[in-house]
Amino acid sequence: MLVPNEPNASIVREALEGFGTGRFASQIEAKRYLDGFPDYGIQTEHGIRIQRVREMLECPAYAGYVEAPGWGIGLEEGQHEALVSFETHQRVLERLRGKTTAAFRKDTREDFPLRGIVTCACCGRAMTAAYSTGRHARYGYYFCQTTGCEQGRKSIRKERIEEDFETLLNTLRPDEALARAFHAIVADVWKAGHEVEAERHKLLKTELSQIERKSAALMECLIAAESSVLIAAYEEEVRKLQERRIAVQEKRAIKPERVIDFRLGYRTALSFIASPAKLWDSEHLALRRTVPKLLFGGRLPYHRIEGYRTADIAYPFKALQA
Numbered sequence: 607m608l609v610p611n612e613p614n615a616s617i618v619r620e621a622l623e624g625f626g627t628g629r630f631a632s633q634i635e636a637k638r639y640l641d642g643f644p645d646y647g648i649q650t651e652h653g654i655r656i657q658r659v660r661e662m663l664e665c666p667a668y669a670g671y672v673e674a675p676g677w678g679i680g681l682e683e684g685q686h687e688a689l690v691s692f693e694t695h696q697r698v699l700e701r702l703r704g705k706t707t708a709a710f711r712k713d714t715r716e717d718f719p720l721r722g723i724v725t726c727a728c729c730g731r732a733m734t735a736a737y738s739t740g741r742h743a744r745y746g747y748y749f750c751q752t753t754g755c756e757q758g759r760k761s762i763r764k765e766r767i768e769e770d771f772e773t774l775l776n777t778l779r780p781d782e783a784l785a786r787a788f789h790a791i792v793a794d795v796w797k798a799g800h801e802v803e804a805e806r807h808k809l810l811k812t813e814l815s816q817i818e819r820k821s822a823a824l825m826e827c828l829i830a831a832e833s834s835v836l837i838a839a840y841e842e843e844v845r846k847l848q849e850r851r852i853a854v855q856e857k858r859a860i861k862p863e864r865v866i867d868f869r870l871g872y873r874t875a876l877s878f879i880a881s882p883a884k885l886w887d888s889e890h891l892a893l894r895r896t897v898p899k900l901l902f903g904g905r906l907p908y909h910r911i912e913g914y915r916t917a918d919i920a921y922p923f924k925a926l927q928a
């Protein structure tokens with residue numbers, strides 16, 4: 607019997623959910639997250655092997671299911687405890703199918719947490735960053751690499767752009783009236799969410815009975831079919847329906863009242879709103895990069911002389927103020 611083995615179970619859960627939601631934009635980002643836990647899995651000198659990361663992402667056992675295609679055993683519910691939902695598992699698979707693995711390059715992103723997020727105030731494209739080696743030391747720079755841009759190739763010291771970002775973060779603190787408004791808004795959204803949830807539950811029930819009817823009809827066709835091509839086609843349909851049934855049943859199992867407790871959800875959101883700078887201090891790159899993504903939608907214009915241009919950005923605090 608498989609049983610969750612902590613702390614590895616939590617590490618794997620975080621990796622799968624992070625990849626499923628897109629917080630880890632690629633398998634490489636998931637790998638880097640796992641590499642941050644030297645005691646997890648088999649670490650080579652380059653960390654966890656990317657092949658192993660892929661196997662982990664594809665593995666249905668983490669969603670509580672087993673399969674052995676080589677032995678003709680399709681997806682079946684296992685006896686063991688799941689780490690993530692089947693829905694998460696399917697989302698991970700979809701993302702794996704949809705995107706190719708980004709080419710591996712030496713990871714300098716730890717050193718440039720704002721790369722790809724800070725944009726050139728002049729042409730609007732994302733800036734890149736690199737090191738340049740001087741006589742005695744190497745210096746980090748961000749720069750616009752657009753051909754023909756007025757600010758193209760003009761470098762901005764890494765220290766300056768990142769310190770400016772911290773200064774910007776520190777100006778983002780809600781006062782008490784804003785915090786109250788935030789609470790009221792979250793409570794409203796929460797209530798609306800519950801109503802939507804109840805409606806969704808009803809729809810799932812309908813869908814489930816449709817699936818049952820279709821399955822029964824398909825099974826009859828399957829029994830009557832004589833050509834092997836037809837049989838294979840029916841079997842494929844049955845398999846798809848079975849997967850869909852699992853997903854729907856699982857969604858139904860989440861009762862509206864079991865959705866995260868309001869106070870807990872509110873506290874998490876508020877602690878971020880109250881001090882985004884704390885999250886920015888995290889040692890995990892993926893978490894750090896969440897900060898500009900959440901606050902500024904992941905695109906933050908910077909001008910070499912004037913600094914950050916946040917006037918046109920609708921970030922949460924401005925939305926609250928309004």
Ligand SMILES: [Zn+2]
Pocket residue numbers: 726727728729730731750751752755756757758
């Ligand atoms: Zn530019």
